[in-house]
Amino acid sequence: MLRPRWYKVIHDLFGNKTRTLLIVLSMAVGLFAIGIILSARSILSEGLARSFAAINPSSGTVRTIEPFEEDFLQSVRSMPEVQEADARRNISARVEVAPGEWRNISLFVIADYGDIRINKVSSQSGAWPPPEREMLIERAAFQVIEAQVGDVMRIKLPNDTQREMRIAGAAYDPAQLPAQIDGTPYGYISFDTLEWLGEPYGFNELYVVATHPEDKDWAQHVVNLVKDKAEKSGYTIPLSMTAEPGQLPMDDVLQGILLLMGSLGVLSLFLSVFLVVNTVSALLAQQKRQIAVMKAIGGGSPQILGMYLVMVVSYGVLALLVAIPLGTVGARALSQMLATMFNFNLPTMRIPLQTILAQVVIGLVLPVVASLFPFLSNLRISAAEAMSAHTIGKGRFGKNWIDQLLSGSNLWFTRKLSIRPFLLSVRNTFRSKGRLALTLTTLTLASATFISVFNVRSSLSSTVDDMIKWFDFDMMLTFDRSYRFDRVEHEALQVPGIVQTDVWLQLPVRRVRPDGSESSMMYMFAPNVDDSALVRSPAIAEGRWLTPEDDNAVLVPSALLQDEPGLGLGREIVLKIYGKEESFKIVGTFVGTPFAPIIYANYKYLSKVANRVGEADALLVRTHAHDAASVEAESEALEKHFEDVGLRVSMVSTLVNEKAEAEASFDVLVVLLLVMAILLALVGGLGLMGTMSINVLERTREIGVLRAIGAPNRGVAQVFILEGITIGLLSWVMGSLLAIPMSQGLNQAVGGAIMGTPLTYAYSMPGLWLWLVVVLILSALASFIPARNASRLTVREVLAYE
C-alpha cells in the first residue's frame, strides 16, 4: 500500500491534466530538439565515414592528356608506396536535356565493372554493367538531366560525334560531387561504347591509394611520385589532386552543417534548461501554499522535497517518453534528407546510446537541479508567510524603479483613456520580476536563435551574390584546346546579340612549399584586368584586386590560407607552372569555396611567364539581354557558330546557371536551417505557451477576484492576453538585438567551415517579422486558453482553486 504522500504526487500529476500536459510538452520540445540534433549528427557522421570507407577512396587522382593503357597502370600498382591503383577514362561531353538545350556531362569509362578497386561505383537499379551503346547515370544526376531509367538521350562529344544512348540503369558513386550541387551529371559506359562514340581506347584518370592513406602528407607525396612517373613516361599531366583522407567531396559543407547543428544543439540545450527551470519554478510557486500546509502538519523539508523531486522526475520521464521516440523519428528523417542531398548511403540508422543518455540526463537530472533552486528559496520563507502571501497572486509590486515608472503619476496621460486593463496587464507583467526574468531569458533565447537562423540563411544568399557580382559577363565558354584570343573574340562578335568579349588563360598549378613538397593541384585563372575587362574582381576578403600594372601579383582563396600554412597577405607563393617554379606575391584573398581552389593572376604577366602570349583557354561573353532565356539562346547560337567555324567548345556555363549552382551548394544548408528554424519555433513557441499558461494558471484566484469585483469574462481574458503579448513583445525586442551577435557567431562558424571566411553578414527582416507574428499569436493563445478556462469556473470555484 502506498504512503499518502505518494498519492498526492500521483493525484497532482494526473489530477491537473492541463498543467501536466503543458509542463511535459514544454520539457519534451527541448528534449526533442536536442535528441534530433545529436542523433542526426551522429547518424550522419557514422554513415558518412562508413559509406565512404566502403568505396575504398583514393588518396589522389592523376589525370593525363594522352591516354594510357594497362601496362602503365600495372607499373603504378607495383610501386612500393602505392597500396592500390585503378584507372578510368573520363570524357567531357554534352547531353541534350530538352530539344536544343545541352548540358555538360562527365562520362566515365571503366574496363571491368566487376573489379573496381578504388572509388567503387555500384549498381543502384537497372542494368549492371552498362550494356554496349547504353549508359548508366549516377543516381543523384537524374534530376539534373531531367530523365529516368529507360529514357534515350542524345550525347555530343568534343569530337563532334553525336549518338543517342539509352539510360540502362542507375549507378551510385559517392566519390563524385553530387550532381545537383556542382551541376555536372555523371554517366558510366563500357569501352565498347567508347569505341562506338569514336574515341580511342585508353585511360586518362589514375586513382591511387597510398600505403598510409590516412596520412595526407604521405598521400600527397605518393601522388606526386605517380605524377612524376607519368611525366617521365611521356604523359602530360593537366591535373592531379590529393584527397582529404576519409572525406567525401562535400565534406567541408557537411562539416559546416554538423557544426551548425552542434551550435544549435547547444542553444537548444540552453533553451531547454531555461524552459525546465521556468516550468518547475512556476509549478513550485503554484504549490507554495500546499507546501506550507504540509509543513504546518509536520512535513519535514526532505520529505516534501522528496515528493516534489519525484513529481519533477515523473514529468521528466513523461517528457522523455514523448521526446525520445519523436526525436528518433525526426533524426532519421533529417539524416535521410541530408544523406540524399549529399548522395551517400546511411548503412545504419542506429540512434547512439549516448544521445539517449544525454536526453535522459537532461530530462531527469536537469529538472531536479532546476527545482532545487526554487524549492530552497521556498523553504527560506516561513510557512505562515507562504500561506498568507497567497491572498492574490504573488510578488511585491511597487518597490523598485520599474514599478515606479509604471505608476499612475508617470502615466498621467492615460487617465482619460479607457486602458485600465492595459495598465493592469503591464503592471502585472512586472509584478513577479524573478519569474519575468526567467521567462524573458527563455523566450529571448528562442527569439534570438530563430532570427539568427534566418540571418544565416540571408547571409548565405548575400555571400553567393558577393561571389558572383564581380563577374560582368553572362556566359563563359571553355575550349577543348587553346586558341588565339583575337580569333575567338572576332568570331564571337559575329553572333548577333553579343556585345562584348574577353578571354582568360586557365592552367593547372601547384604550390611548391619551402620544404620542396608540392600542394595538390589548383587552377590558375588569368583574366585581363584593364578597364574593358569583364571580370572586375571576386569578393575580396583581404587586400585588393589585380591592377594592369601588376606583374607577379596573385589573389588566392581565403580558404587556401588555412589549408596551406605559411601563406598570407603580402607573402610570397612559389607556383609550379608547366614544370617551372615561379614566384608570386599574394596581394589579396577572396571569398571562395575550397572544393574549387582558384588563383587569379594578371593575363599580361602570366601569358609571358607561361609562354602563351595571345592565347585563350576560355571566352567570356557579355550579351545584350541578361535574362536566363536570352542568355541560353545566345549560348546555343554561339556554340553553333563556333562549331561551324571549327572552334571546339568543351564546356559552356552561364552566370545564371553558375549562380543557381552556387546557391544549390548552399541549398542543403538553407533547407537544414529552415528545419532548424521550425524546430526552434516549436521549442520557443511551446515554451512560450507553456510558461504563459502556467503563469495564468498560477493566478486563477486573481481571475476570481477580478470577476468578483465585476470584471466580465472578456475583460479578464483581455488582461491576461495583453500581459502575454507584453512579455512576447519584450522577448522579441530583446531577441532581435541578441540575434545580431549570435548570427555573427554562426556566420563565422559556418562560413569558416565552408569557405574559410565568414559569410557576408545580412540581417533577415522576414525572419524578424515572421517571429513577431509567431510570438504575438502564441502569446495571445497561450494566455487566452487558460484564462478562458479559468473564467468559465464560478467565482467560488476559482477562489477555492489550488
Add this chain to the structure above:
Amino acid sequence: MNGQVFHTNTSESQPLIDLRNVVKIYSSLAGSVTALQGIDLQVHRGEFLIVMGKSGSGKTTLVNIVTGLDRSTSGEIWVDGAPLHRFSTEKAARLRGKTIGVVFQSFELLPTLTVLQNVMLPMDFARRYSVREQRQRALQLLQQVDIADHARKYPTALSGGQQQRLAIARAMANDPAILVADEPTGSMDSGTATAVIDLFADLVRQGRTILLVTHDKDVAKRGSRIITLADGEIIASETSEGIHA
C-alpha cells in the same frame, strides 16, 4: 500592560506552552509593524484557552508563533519543555508533527488527497505508524468527528462544517498534546459552529490542551480561560467554567 503576566493555576505547575516576552515585528513597504509586543503567556495541560481580539490585534501572529509556523523577532517560546524559539523550521515541523495539531479557518486541506489520505498524511510525515495502522487510526478519527462515511471522497465534496471536522481529525492524527485552532468556526453558520466547538470541548475533556482563536463571544464562553489581545498586547485574561457548560 506590557510584561504583565496572566496565568491560572492548573493541576500541574509546569506550563505546556510558555511564552516569555515574545515580540514579533513585520517589515513591509509601508514600514515596520509590531504585531506582538512582549507577550508573556503560560498555558497549562488540559486548558481550553480562548484568544480574542479585533482584526489586526495579533491573534493569528500569536498562533503562528506558538505553532512554529513563524519565528518571533525576540523572546522565548517553550512548548512541552522544548525551546521552539531556537528550533530550525525543520525541527519545528517535527515538533508540530508530534506535539501540535493545527486547524485553520480556511481548513487548508490538500485537494488532491481523499478525506482518509488527508488524515493519514501527518502520520506518514511523522513516520509513527505503519500504513495499515495509519489507515485504521485515520478511520477511527473520522468516526470520532462523524465523517467516516466520506472517507473516500475528496475534500471539495464536503460541506464547510465537514471540512473543518476533517481538518480537526487531521490535526489529531498524531495524537498531539496541543491543538491550535485559528478561527475554526469563522466561516460557518452558528449550528455548524456549535457542533465543531462541541468537538473541541470533547477533546479537552479527553485531556487535550487547546488554544483557540475566535471572534465569537458564544464560542469564547466554552473556553476555560479567555485572553484578549489588542495591538499585540494581552489586555485582559479571565477564567471561565464554559468548558463544562
